[in-house]
Amino acid sequence: MRQRRFLPSLSQLLAFEAVMQHHSVTAAAEELYLTQSTVSRLVQSLEAQLGITLFLRHRKKLVPTDAAIAYQVDISRAIDIIHGASIRAVANPEGGTLSLAVLPTFATRWLGPRLGRFLDEHPGISMNLSTRLERFNFETEPFDAAICFGDNDWPGTHGMKLFDERLTACVSTDFLSRNPISTPADMAGLPRLQLESRKTGWEDWFAGQNATVRGTSGMVMDQFSMMIQAAISGLGIALLPDYLAQNEIREGRLQPVLKQNIPGQGAYWLVWPHSRDTYAPLSTFRAWFALQTSEPLTD
Template sequence: MRNRRFLPSISVLAAFDAVIATGSVTAAARELDLTQSTVSRLIRTLEEQLGRDLFVRHKKRLVPTPAALDLAGDVGRALDLIQRASMKVVANPEGGSLSVATLPTLNAQWLGPRLKSFLDTNPGINLSLTTRLRRFSFETEPVDAVIYFGDDDWPGAHHLRLFGEHYTACAAPNLIAGADVTAPADLARLPLLQLETRPLAWADWFAAHDAPPPRADGMLFDHFSMMTQAAIAGLGVAILPAYLAATERSEGRLEPLFTPAVPGRGSYWLAWPEPRDAYPPLVAFRDWLSGQPAP
């Protein structure tokens, strides 16, 4: 059983959250459509329940203590989680909601265009997508699963490998036109665009072409879409996964260099928390993903 002393009511937490967010009892009361005296009473109730002051009263202002600021982060996340859960029930009372975090470029170029087939075969599932570039904890993020790049090492999760990655060097036609690039080693004379999450990609590419490793001094990006746009603008040579290189090549914006593509390190994975393993919408999504061809 949960200790009721440490389970304040939603009204108390909402008042605390509003005071922290707005900086005053007056503004919080206006936001919550309550009287100032009611908000003040709810704040006092929380302080009495926890047995410590959360605000310093100074000239009709409430100044949050360090403890209050620390508590506010957890309370805000908890209220967000409750709100999202309630919205899911309203949007899909049958409980067929699924929230998936994914990478922005992968979603735009590979996952997104395929989702219609999943939704057509699973019309009762309310799917929501959010993008994440860095790892997070399933305990603090309200998502059912994540698609990420790396190894099968997400803590406390089960994993499904989707596909690996093959790199292609790509450049705008006008960048290559007068560069006298006739061998892989010649690319080292051009600006080589770098990606934070693929620090060894260029070294692997040059090694696969029996060429000396280049200097890692090109522009640095945190995801592929920004690198791609920089390459299209002629700012350097990009190293792109096959599914991105094919798109840009077909539309004539980038020209692949020294094909075939080179195998890279790591893979794309679907990971989900162990307690959600048998959740029906997640099972359906997992089964559908396992049948999707690699790019």
């Protein structure tokens, strides 16, 4: 049960935030279209309800305490969440909005081409997408779910496995003409591009070729899109998720090296906080996603 003492009114919180932002009761009153005395009374009532001092009164000025400064961070975030939720409710009263955190290359190369189909099939649902490379706290970020890579061990969430990652090494035609590769041994001394989040990628790939890693060299990157462009430019051998590699191979911009579609470590997951288990737009998206990932991983 939520305790009433710790649930101030929105009027109290708006008055507090406005005073914190403007460092002035007069300016806060002008922003809120209230009188100065009303703003002062709302702030005082907030202090009384919480039982703490938020401002020190000094020569008719309100000086925020350390407690007020810390409190403002969370209150401003909460007000922004309420504001955003209200906008989404007004903009889409018959459906719902799904806010999704996505991996950049996965979003543009795999999810993006399919997303129009989802929106056509579910016209009442709107989507907001933002890129995230690292895990975050769902309690402080405005997302209903996230697409991530790794293991299903994100605290406080449920997860649906999308598919395992499988690896294919690729090079440009020019690079391959200068550096013929017929066996894993031919790769000794050649630059192998490395993704930060795939520490064992090359080790897994060489194991799939029944060979061992012979040292590492080449640039380290944080996104596959950068690695693809580097490989196309002839800067080294790219190790790509097979669903990405096939796009480049089909377009003739890269050529595969040795065996393709080698099992790697980790998988792609759709994860969501426990509080969003029954959120209708997310439930619809999960069901649709399950059908998409049951199909071959091609465009």
